[in-house]
Amino acid sequence: MPDTLYFAVSAYAGIGLLFGAGFISIGLSRFDAAAQSAGIAVRLLLLPGAAVLWPLLMLLWLGRRGGAA
Numbered sequence: 001m002p003d004t005l006y007f008a009v010s011a012y013a014g015i016g017l018l019f020g021a022g023f024i025s026i027g028l029s030r031f032d033a034a035a036q037s038a039g040i041a042v043r044l045l046l047l048p049g050a051a052v053l054w055p056l057l058m059l060l061w062l063g064r065r066g067g068a069a
Contacts (some may be wrong), residue, residue: 009011013058013062016050016051016052017047019051019054019057020051020054024043024044024047024050027051027061028043028046031061
């Protein structure tokens with residue numbers, strides 16, 4: 001049981017970090033116009049939050065891509 005839990009948490013964190021890296025480099029400027037001029041320090045500060053909230057951000061990002069307001 002602990003091995004399964006460890007694997008699930010590790011998988012969630014790994015996917016979150018990969019998604020977060022893509023989100024702060026590409027998707028962030030699509031959510032906020034002010035983020036286009038954000039420096040690397042600001043983007044790195046947002047990475048942990050994007051990694052934790054990746055399922056929600058992914059749904060929002062896909063919704064924006066599909067033409068939703």
